[in-house]
Amino acid sequence: MTELQRRLRERGFLLLDGGMGTLLMAAGLEAGAPPERWNLTHPERIADAHRGYLEAGSRVILTNSFGGNPFRLRGRGLEGDLTALNEAAARIARKTAEEAAGGEGRALVAGSMGPSGELMEPLGALTFETAREGFAAQAAALTEGGADILWIETMADLREVRAAIEGAREVSELPVVATLSFDAGGRTMMGVTPGQVLEALGGYELAAVGANCGNGTGEIEEVIRRMRALNPSLPLVSKSNAGKPTWIGAELVYDGTPEVMREHARRILELGASLIGGCCGTTPAHIRAMAEGLRGVTT
């Protein structure tokens, strides 16, 4: 049994963290700049963001490596730093979790692996083999840096999810989690339904499957409800955005307050998710409210 399974069994659910981008922008990251570079240039600011979530009650934190695959780094001129950026991301998260550890032991570190940003064959030029190799390189560095879990997220294309899982498995024995973003009436941008996800990924023995980002709390609750109806035992992940985004002037603002996320946390647990956190627009204040919402709930 992995440590993640042991803790899930013991507690019934685990609180995840929230968005990273918003916090880094508030700390001075320029819009459009690659956040992963800060793992090397401003590690203390990444640690501060993790600390905010750990203090809010997060028991699993995601590394600052969402765009740390070779496809996205190439566009930033950072491909040569792939290993250093991902290793540092995992090291910073692990060190911060160790320093913040209380009586329950330290929070687990999940190595974030986001999408390539490219279209896979036959729609685009990215081959399965190239994608698999690229994700393997990222997974190896996250493992080396001290991650406890490899966390594939915000995916839309099942072929890309499979390439990332197979790449991860090739270089690492860590448990693998995969979540897709459902933002088009219960489907991903590539048209994938929750049922298709469970069917396509069923053979991989993933530690958990689920949804992140997307189109507000109502839509992700429906996705989790459907997944639970189709599979009664698989651990499910939910990381919802803080409501829906609207532009106010030049700023993208999410309408979900911490109170909205507190109620959402209770509902999503009831619907069957056991790894529960937030995505875009969520901050430590949202995660703290979610921790309060889940306090005293037993599963």
Ligand SMILES: [Zn+2]
């Ligand atoms: Zn998001």
